[in-house]
Amino acid sequence: xxxxxxxxxxxxxxxxxxxxxxxxxxxxxxxxxxxxxxxxxxxxxxxxxxxxxxxxxxxxxxxxxxxxxxxxxxxxxxxxxxxxxxxxxxxxxxxxxxxxxxxxxxxxxxxxxxxxxxxxxxxxxxxxxxxxxxxxxxxxxxxxxxxxxxxxxxxxxxxxxxxxxxxxxxxxxxxxxxxxxxxxxxxxxxxxxxxxxxxxxxxxxxxxxxxxxxxxxxxxxxxxxxxxxxxxxxxxxxxxxxxxxxxxxxxxxxxxx
Amino acid sequence: xxxxxxxxxxxxxxxxxxxxxxxxxxxxxxxxxxxxxxxxxxxxxxxxxxxxxxxxxxxxxxxxxxxxxxxxxxxxxxxxxxxxxxxxxxxxxxxxxxxxxxxxxxxxxxxxxxxxxxxxxxxxxxxxxxxxxxxxxxxxxxxxxxxxxxxxxxxxxxxxxxxxxxxxxxxxxxxxxxxxxxxxxxxxxxxxxxxxxxxxxxxxxxxxxxxxxxxxxxxxxxxxxxxxxxxxxxxxxxxxxxxxxxxxxxxxxxxxxxxxxxxxxx
Numbered sequence: 001x002x003x004x005x006x007x008x009x010x011x012x013x014x015x016x017x018x019x020x021x022x023x024x025x026x027x028x029x030x031x032x033x034x035x036x037x038x039x040x041x042x043x044x045x046x047x048x049x050x051x052x053x054x055x056x057x058x059x060x061x062x063x064x065x066x067x068x069x070x071x072x073x074x075x076x077x078x079x080x081x082x083x084x085x086x087x088x089x090x091x092x093x094x095x096x097x098x099x100x101x102x103x104x105x106x107x108x109x110x111x112x113x114x115x116x117x118x119x120x121x122x123x124x125x126x127x128x129x130x131x132x133x134x135x136x137x138x139x140x141x142x143x144x145x146x147x148x149x150x151x152x153x154x155x156x157x158x159x160x161x162x163x164x165x166x167x168x169x170x171x172x173x174x175x176x177x178x179x180x181x182x183x184x185x186x187x188x189x190x191x192x193x194x195x196x197x198x199x200x201x202x203x204x205x206x207x208x209x210x211x212x213x214x215x216x217x218x219x220x221x222x223x224x225x226x227x228x229x230x231x232x233x234x235x236x237x238x239x240x241x242x243x244x245x246x247x248x249x250x251x252x253x254x255x256x257x
Numbered sequence: 258x259x260x261x262x263x264x265x266x267x268x269x270x271x272x273x274x275x276x277x278x279x280x281x282x283x284x285x286x287x288x289x290x291x292x293x294x295x296x297x298x299x300x301x302x303x304x305x306x307x308x309x310x311x312x313x314x315x316x317x318x319x320x321x322x323x324x325x326x327x328x329x330x331x332x333x334x335x336x337x338x339x340x341x342x343x344x345x346x347x348x349x350x351x352x353x354x355x356x357x358x359x360x361x362x363x364x365x366x367x368x369x370x371x372x373x374x375x376x377x378x379x380x381x382x383x384x385x386x387x388x389x390x391x392x393x394x395x396x397x398x399x400x401x402x403x404x405x406x407x408x409x410x411x412x413x414x415x416x417x418x419x420x421x422x423x424x425x426x427x428x429x430x431x432x433x434x435x436x437x438x439x440x441x442x443x444x445x446x447x448x449x450x451x452x453x454x455x456x457x458x459x460x461x462x463x464x465x466x467x468x469x470x471x472x473x474x475x476x477x478x479x480x481x482x483x484x485x486x487x488x489x490x491x492x493x494x495x496x497x498x499x500x501x502x503x504x505x506x507x508x509x510x511x512x513x514x515x516x517x518x519x520x521x522x523x
Contacts, residue, residue: 055415074419075419079412085413087431087435088435088512089434089435089437089512102420102421
């Protein structure tokens with residue numbers, strides 16, 4: 001479904017010269033697959049996601065989605081950002097209905113569909129609230145609902161739970177997994193949290209940094225539907241977490257940082 | 258008494274400190290004028306007594322309303338030009354690089370000082386005065402629209418473009434509302450500048466308006482009228498500002514952090 005071939009990104013540095021952020025990334029993601037990109041901060045994993053989203057142009061290589069080359073953003077790829085990026089002048093309902101109105105739905109239809117989605121993400125009763133009145137976890141639920149609303153085939157999630165406290169983070173991981181079990185969208189999920197990646201994914205792509213390259217692709221052969229309390233006791237889960245943690249441990253890099 | 262002035266918690270009601278400040282100023286003025294009795298400075302009481310004469314006079318009232326009309330039109334024109342300009346600058350580095358030097362050069366030029374030249378081009382009528390008001394009001398609004406547009410979160414724009422929104426649509430429907438709190442900060446400065454340029458333009462091109470009443474009275478040494486007009490104009494400024502703050506609260510109550518300019522701790 002997503003074909004990334006030879007993607008490279010260099011940034012112009014302020015004082016002149018260039019910085020190679022990601023280098024020669026090849027990755028194919030099948031329809032309905034949940035793939036995480038795992039790596040230390042600064043490894044270019046978010047940049048790769050932005051390139052797939054069409055928000056950032058690659059310096060080399062190409063990305064295609066369902067056989068069509070990506071040249072810019074589109075409603076087939078819905079982003080969810082760590083920063084939530086909600087429209088603060090819109091209510092919860094206005095945010096979730098926004099993409100539907102853009103897609104040409106009437107106000108009534110858009111509002112009805114948005115109201116149902118708001119209930120799905122557990123925010124029934126908050127329709128008239130403004131983003132500033134919500135907690136971080138609630139904001140991210142709104143952001144997820146806003147993206148799901150316009151029905152993208154692919155979800156691009158950029159450390160979506162990175163700004164949340166540990167408890168909220170676990171709850172939202174569970175809820176995301178439940179949502180995903182229902183409609184099995186293709187998900188590209190960027191994170192630096194090993195357990196999160198193992199818990200959610202079919203495959204985990206481990207990246208190195210400076211430059212960002214793919215170090216390993218690990219299949220997460222754990223049964224679904226997954227429950228966190230069962231997984232924590234599962235030796236296979238423990239093994240995967242330990243292996244991945246060792247893989248992203250990079251002593252010389254850490255010492256330099 | 259205390260129920261009327263204090264709110265729960267024992268602090269003064271928020272509207273009261275400015276009222277006390279006004280009364281205090283009038284009192285100081287009264288005492289000062291009485292003790293010194295310098296020629297040309299009427300005391301506060303006789304100035305306030307002069308107010309009904311001005312506000313009751315059809316011609317003066319018409320002049321003041323005429324000033325307000327020009328101010329409103331000038332402000333509206335400035336708003337319509339400055340907001341799109343500032344937003345474009347904020348979203349296009351190239352455009353900002355082209356326009357910024359012009360703004361930097363024109364920023365410190367006193368706009369009212371251009372009035373004599375403008376009068377040569379456009380005469381002493383409405384056109385000159387409107388142009389001066391537009392020039393005076395534009396810069397702060399352009400600047401704040403520019404800053405507001407620059408600060409718009411990139412990912413908010415990305416979210417909109419993922420929904421299929423085009424560039425120009427994003428400028429109008431994402432950048433504009435996102436920058437609105439900042440634009441309104443510029444507008445608040447703009448309103449005060451509109452009042453200043455309005456009065457100055459009428460001082461230079463004396464034909465009608467509040468400024469005309471003021472400076473004609475000054476020529477004829479009618480100091481009560483001069484001071485009363487200053488009171489009227491100041492009151493106008495304060496009323497406009499208070500009204501604007503209400504509008505601003507209604508328009509951008511959603512924003513965080515709130516751009517609370519009013520530096521009056523209750």
